Amino acid sequence: MNSNQNPPSPNQNKSLVDEALIEGHEYDGIKELDNPLPAWWLFTFLITIIFSFLYWIHYDLTATGPSTSAELEMELSQLQALHSAATSKEPSVDLQSLVKNSKALEVGQGVFAARCAVCHGAKAEGQIGPNLTDRFWIHGKGTPEDILQVVSKGVLEKGMPSWESMLSATEIQSVSVYVFTLKNSNPPNAKAPDGTEIKE
Amino acid sequence: MTQSHSLAEVYDDKIVRSFVLATLFWGLIAFIVGLLAALQLAYWPFNFNLEWLTYGRIRPLHTNAAIFAFAGNAIFAGIYYSTQRLLKTRMFSDLLSSLHFWGWQILIVSAAVTLLLGFSMGKEYAELEWPLDIFITLIWVIFAVNFFGTLSRRKEKHMYVAIWFYIATIITVAVLHIVNSIEIPVSTFKSYPVWSGIQDALVQWWYGHNAVAFFLTTPFLGLMYYFIPKAADRPVYSYRLSIIHFWALVFLYIWAGPHHLLYTALPDWAQTLGMIFSLMLWAPSWGGMINGLLTLRGAWHKVRTEPILKFLVTAVTFYGMSTFEGPLLSIKSVSALAHYTDWIIAHVHGGTLGWNGFLTFGMIYYLVPRLWNTQLHSKKLAEWHFWIGLLGIIIYYISMWAAGITQGLMWRAVDDKGKLVYPDFIETVTRIVPLYWVRALGGALFIAGFLLMIYNIWKTLRKAPQTRKEEIVPQQVPLKTQTHPETSHRKLEGLVTVFTVLVVLAVLAGSIIEIYPTLSLHNYIDPLKRTQPYSPLEIAGRDVYISEGCYVCHSQMIRKLPEDVLRFGPASTIEESFYDHPFQWGSKRTGPDLARVGGKYPALWHYRHMMNPRDLIPQSIMPNYPWLEQKKVDFYVLRKKFSVLKRLGVPYDENTVANADKIAEEQAKTIAAELKNGGAPAGLEDKEIVALIAYLQALGKKGGTP
Numbered sequence: 001m002n003s004n005q006n007p008p009s010p011n012q013n014k015s016l017v018d019e020a021l022i023e024g025h026e027y028d029g030i031k032e033l034d035n036p037l038p039a040w041w042l043f044t045f046l047i048t049i050i051f052s053f054l055y056w057i058h059y060d061l062t063a064t065g066p067s068t069s070a071e072l073e074m075e076l077s078q079l080q081a082l083h084s085a086a087t088s089k090e091p092s093v094d095l096q097s098l099v100k101n102s103k104a105l106e107v108g109q110g111v112f113a114a115r116c117a118v119c120h121g122a123k124a125e126g127q128i129g130p131n132l133t134d135r136f137w138i139h140g141k142g143t144p145e146d147i148l149q150v151v152s153k154g155v156l157e158k159g160m161p162s163w164e165s166m167l168s169a170t171e172i173q174s175v176s177v178y179v180f181t182l183k184n185s186n187p188p189n190a191k192a193p194d195g196t197e198i199k200e
Numbered sequence: 201m202t203q204s205h206s207l208a209e210v211y212d213d214k215i216v217r218s219f220v221l222a223t224l225f226w227g228l229i230a231f232i233v234g235l236l237a238a239l240q241l242a243y244w245p246f247n248f249n250l251e252w253l254t255y256g257r258i259r260p261l262h263t264n265a266a267i268f269a270f271a272g273n274a275i276f277a278g279i280y281y282s283t284q285r286l287l288k289t290r291m292f293s294d295l296l297s298s299l300h301f302w303g304w305q306i307l308i309v310s311a312a313v314t315l316l317l318g319f320s321m322g323k324e325y326a327e328l329e330w331p332l333d334i335f336i337t338l339i340w341v342i343f344a345v346n347f348f349g350t351l352s353r354r355k356e357k358h359m360y361v362a363i364w365f366y367i368a369t370i371i372t373v374a375v376l377h378i379v380n381s382i383e384i385p386v387s388t389f390k391s392y393p394v395w396s397g398i399q400d401a402l403v404q405w406w407y408g409h410n411a412v413a414f415f416l417t418t419p420f421l422g423l424m425y426y427f428i429p430k431a432a433d434r435p436v437y438s439y440r441l442s443i444i445h446f447w448a449l450v451f452l453y454i455w456a457g458p459h460h461l462l463y464t465a466l467p468d469w470a471q472t473l474g475m476i477f478s479l480m481l482w483a484p485s486w487g488g489m490i491n492g493l494l495t496l497r498g499a500w501h502k503v504r505t506e507p508i509l510k511f512l513v514t515a516v517t518f519y520g521m522s523t524f525e526g527p528l529l530s531i532k533s534v535s536a537l538a539h540y541t542d543w544i545i546a547h548v549h550g551g552t553l554g555w556n557g558f559l560t561f562g563m564i565y566y567l568v569p570r571l572w573n574t575q576l577h578s579k580k581l582a583e584w585h586f587w588i589g590l591l592g593i594i595i596y597y598i599s600m601w602a603a604g605i606t607q608g609l610m611w612r613a614v615d616d617k618g619k620l621v622y623p624d625f626i627e628t629v630t631r632i633v634p635l636y637w638v639r640a641l642g643g644a645l646f647i648a649g650f651l652l653m654i655y656n657i658w659k660t661l662r663k664a665p666q667t668r669k670e671e672i673v674p675q676q677v678p679l680k681t682q683t684h685p686e687t688s689h690r691k692l693e694g695l696v697t698v699f700t701v702l703v704v705l706a707v708l709a710g711s712i713i714e715i716y717p718t719l720s721l722h723n724y725i726d727p728l729k730r731t732q733p734y735s736p737l738e739i740a741g742r743d744v745y746i747s748e749g750c751y752v753c754h755s756q757m758i759r760k761l762p763e764d765v766l767r768f769g770p771a772s773t774i775e776e777s778f779y780d781h782p783f784q785w786g787s788k789r790t791g792p793d794l795a796r797v798g799g800k801y802p803a804l805w806h807y808r809h810m811m812n813p814r815d816l817i818p819q820s821i822m823p824n825y826p827w828l829e830q831k832k833v834d835f836y837v838l839r840k841k842f843s844v845l846k847r848l849g850v851p852y853d854e855n856t857v858a859n860a861d862k863i864a865e866e867q868a869k870t871i872a873a874e875l876k877n878g879g880a881p882a883g884l885e886d887k888e889i890v891a892l893i894a895y896l897q898a899l900g901k902k903g904g905t906p
């Protein structure tokens with residue numbers, strides 16, 4: 001047993017009690033010392049008060065600091081700049097040639113199963129969303145370019161979400177050409193046609 | 201009462217015993233309901249497809265039970281025990297004590313029943329509906345009269361620091377509860393708050409944060425100031441520090457509420473105040489911790505062998521951690537990461553399990569042998585309780601830190617093309633589900649420790665003597681020598697009324713400065729961006745949303761942060777929630793934000809999603825809501841609802857109020873027909889699901905955007 005574990009000697013106790021027991025302060029046996037405020041504690045308190053005051057002057061009183069709206073706009077425009085720089089570098093893709101690219105169709109099929117099937121059905125026969133395998137189209141004429149437009153921007157008033165923030169450019173292109181190849185696949189339980197018939 | 205007691209006045213310890221037993225009973229309930237909620241997040245089938253047991257109703261039950269039933273009864277036990285002894289008098293009125301006790305227990309039972317039935321105000325920790333709000337006020341007044349009556353017949357001239365904290369608690373909780381609960385009834389268990397939008401947000405979080413401050417902090421500090429010096433048999437470290445940190449806490453705490461609303465539509469000046477006052481609270485909070493821990497100087501060796509001190513010391517340490525973490529989380533850039541995530545859940549449980557829980561356990565282990573004139577059955581079991589409970593808290597804390605920071609970082613991750621790396625919200629949920637299991641394990645350990653305590657105390661009570669020797673109140677307090685003249689604060693400690701008035705002024709200062717400017721909301725509204733109020737069916741659906749507690753998992757507030765805007769659309773504006781009685785901004789995103797969900801999906805999507813979310817999002821952890829296609833909408837009550845809303849200032853014309861039911865029925869038919877065309881069952885036009893879909897489709901579609 002080392003000395004740390006021994007109970008403090010009566011002397012130590014005495015010195016604690018002698019520190020500054022306050023006269024007359026005794027409540028149900030509880031006495032009070034009058035130790036000074038710890039310096040580091042007081043310093044911390046003062047620092048937070050001074051910082052808070054300066055912060056308030058900067059962001060509120062003089063408004064030399066940006067408002068939350070200004071900050072947001074700044075950050076969004078930086079992201080926008082990143083986005084336009086990245087998209088301008090992307091080569092333009094010929095969707096017609098992708099239609100015969102089996103790799104692209106495979107990617108497109110994966111995206112369709114993960115994202116589109118819940119509403120359009122596993123075989124694109126139509127459920128919550130319309131049947132994508134018939135000759136009837138609600139938006140555009142069913143060309144790969146038209147489909148890509150709907151997939152990217154969505155048709156918000158009809159409940160078709162915009163996928164451009166959720167999917168990469170390649171994924172959108174692939175799924176658009178994949179959907180294009182489903183035409184006349186005649187899946188079972190197909191939903192009734194909707195939109196305008198497009199004759200080839 | 202035995203013969204000898206009829207001569208001398210004794211302390212009323214019967215009431216303390218009742219509150220101690222109630223604390224143990226409600227603690228068990230609150231913790232088990234918490235564990236159920238934790239399991240539901242880890243594994244959704246624990247919702248059991250039962251409306252009464254879904255997370256949206258269980259979570260409010262857990263928070264209300266933990267705060268008001270467990271902590272509440274613990275506070276009352278400690279206050280009734282220590283106040284009588286610190287003032288050397290029996291409680292003012294046995295009748296009031298008894299009314300307080302039974303009133304509070306009836307309140308808790310009614311709260312549990314109504315919350316599970318879905319009667320809710322939709323305001324966190326203030327979910328109880330208007331009849332219960334009135335009942336709370338009544339019981340609190342009984343408590344206050346009993347407490348101040350006891351003060352008036354005290355034999356000690358001066359009030360000890362614990363009593364200061366009790367005074368601050370009683371006064372401020374009354375103010376907070378009354379202001380936050382001003383509401384106009386529609387029916388027996390339905391009302392609308394007079395506050396709306398940012399006004400309601402500000403009032404609610406002024407209340408919410410100060411429920412933490414004046415229900416979970418100041419009373420427990422008072423208990424700490426009594427039970428630590430008693431259990432350690434040491435003098436309090438510094439009287440001066442007590443004075444400074446008491447007044448600083450009481451004055452500063454009340455301002456801190458808006459730190460729950462950083463980067464929201466709340467005006468910037470209020471956000472700034474919320475942040476800086478939280479920062480300034482750090483040192484005053486630590487003042488309490490220092491006074492608690494340094495009181496143990498010269499008694500640390502007792503901590504090794506005495507479980508009571510272990511619990512008390514650890515509680516104060518957790519208090520120190522939580523009150524450091526709190527100001528940290530209030531810094532705007534930290535809040536941007538942590539808000540809406542499980543980091544906040546970690547923070548809260550550090551405070552509740554560590555500080556409130558362990559302080560209560562320490563106090564009960566101290567009280568039980570004294571109240572029942574016996575020895576604790578087993579010190580060793582109490583030691584086991586301590587270590588198992590502590591391990592539980594640590595596991596809980598760390599798992600929720602990890603979950604919160606992981607999810608916060610995933611939400612904000614942006615790639616080099618300026619796009620979100622995890623645009624799919626569900627990805628950020630599936631990632632942290634394993635941590636929900638770990639958290640449930642932590643909670644289970646905490647409960648295991650608590651069960652040991654219950655067993656230990658049950659054994660203790662069984663061997664307690666049948667006839668109890670009650671402690672006699674001294675006839676008179678020995679005169680104290682005082683050679684120095686009294687300082688002005690010392691004089692104040694002898695003047696209850698002046699002291700109480702000063703506390704009132706201290707808490708009202710910040711309250712008025714923050715709330716008053718938002719009373720006239722119109723200053724903040726752009727008249728060109730006025731929103732359209734909700735249609736009758738949408739209001740019916742909104743009430744379903746509130747009743748099911750959707751707000752506990754879904755926010756309706758897109759913050760002014762790029763990651764929020766990229767994911768959910770333009771930042772929410774003040775105007776958009778202008779007519780929202782109550783506001784539904786939420787405080788946690790277990791699921792995605794819904795502020796702009798309107799029109800994002802077709803009605804049929806919502807129908808199928810509510811019946812089984814996994815049909816559309818296979819990894820979803822949301823419960824099924826099959827009863828929404830069974831339960832009927834009460835169309836007729838909409839007239840009453842609309843006349844109340846009109847009185848509250850929502851601009852409905854007379855025709856809409858008078859025909860609210862018919863207008864709603866028309867809109868319901870349209871939606872039901874659309875659903876039926878898509879393959880949903882017929883006959884949904886009078887069911888809650890249709891109203892809820894109408895409301896969801898209206899979110900973000902009422903104007904008020906830039």
